[in-house]
Amino acid sequence: MARRCFVGHAPVDAWPADDRGLAYGDGLFETMRAHRGDLPWWTAHWARLARGAERLRLPLPEAGRVREAARALLDGKGGVLKLLVTRGQGGRGYAPPAEAVPAWQLSLHALPPPAPPAGLALRWCRTRLSTQPLLAGLKHCNRLEQVLARMEWEEDGIDPSHVQEGLMQGIDGEVVCATAANLFVCRDGHWLTPGVERSGVAGTCRAWAMRVLDARVARLQVADVETAESVFLCNAVRGILPVARLGARGWAPDTPSQRRVVDLRARLAAEHPAFEMEMS
């Protein structure tokens, strides 16, 4: 697994041990699908990173320098490219330094195992997402809630090859997302997805799917998901992920709304050949 680290625009051999990303999770990240040395959704990823950086008032390296380093690291290959940017070193405890110099790294990872052809099996996570409007929507590095949710598989003796993802509710019980993907449900022929103003991440693939499906933001309860005509997950690495099962509830693959999910995957693959491999 290849990795490159930088402080400001200078390559460094080692990550600084007094980095604020490590101390406080004071940073942002993007996990991007790479294909033949390129990053098909680079513009959307950088735009989200820039929105997060504005909210956290975190200085970013120059986009051109990052993309150049990404191309060099990819060297024509594909996979998953992770970009992590932190506020770097310094400051007085929680107070950031007046002039922060960002630290950043790029790392190239193998693609996750392909989704089952019939669709994902999901469970409900017990871990709930806290409400924090100041951080909601951002892909920041405070991810202990997701780590706790993912630890439930081990705690409950669930085989991750049998149940691949879990849905998370907010503290108030509303459904927010999966541990590492956004959620769409079809009800009365309309596509709905939870808002990301109080918790959750504003996914790049979510934005794409919302445009294509003309989906609406809606508050969803557990029963709204379980009684939906169809459900899918999406993220920028795995694209559109049909769902076959959620606990005891199953969705047959041959309904009109399930076929729309398959069509959506095909459309994504046509727009971005990176996602062809995920097609069953």
Next chain:
Amino acid sequence: MARRCFVGHAPVDAWPADDRGLAYGDGLFETMRAHRGDLPWWTAHWARLARGAERLRLPLPEAGRVREAARALLDGKGGVLKLLVTRGQGGRGYAPPAEAVPAWQLSLHALPPPAPPAGLALRWCRTRLSTQPLLAGLKHCNRLEQVLARMEWEEDGIDPSHVQEGLMQGIDGEVVCATAANLFVCRDGHWLTPGVERSGVAGTCRAWAMRVLDARVARLQVADVETAESVFLCNAVRGILPVARLGARGWAPDTPSQRRVVDLRARLAAEHPAFEMEMS
């Protein structure tokens, strides 16, 4: 500033760039007052770290090895010793590895500037703390809320030497703590402190002060603090910190309850000579 890094029990020259502490804030820390090469509250700090590690199911290095490394780093000196422990490397995204090997570091820092002799000046922070019972009380590394709160000084043009700390409310409006200290208020002659079951940190100095003052946990609104007979903050680095002012509200130093805060400081200094230096 001296620092030592370890993976498992082996010293390492550099912090691993793929550490889960950096990626997700998947770690815990303790900030300890060091005095003449020793850590007076070591037992309480390690106990809290162990409680956090149990909650996060994060393996810890052996306490004896950490304390030995701390003594070597301190080398008879005093100051602030920070211990950071993360879940180390590995895992599949948010899912931790089955057998994590913790990474940890010790770093020695100068004491913060002494508090003003008349007491601290406080403000109300706009940033609110989210409710997350699974993480509340722990000194974990997801600290973006505290970073955002501390950034308000710069945003609002507040001189940190004029207003030294800020009080934070939870999402629901209840008062929780300061950005880096616990809060006690005296009402009707009784000492009260907010609970840490929904947000906040179960401070080691808070536990000491609760015992000594026979303080009660109470839900406090903004008005309960502003109309209190006396207010103080505390943490394990700075001990007991009398408060002179909160926004427009001032507390005279010569009231009976303010004198009890001064007495509490004296008692702490008698029990732990490390805190003598903070006496005005």
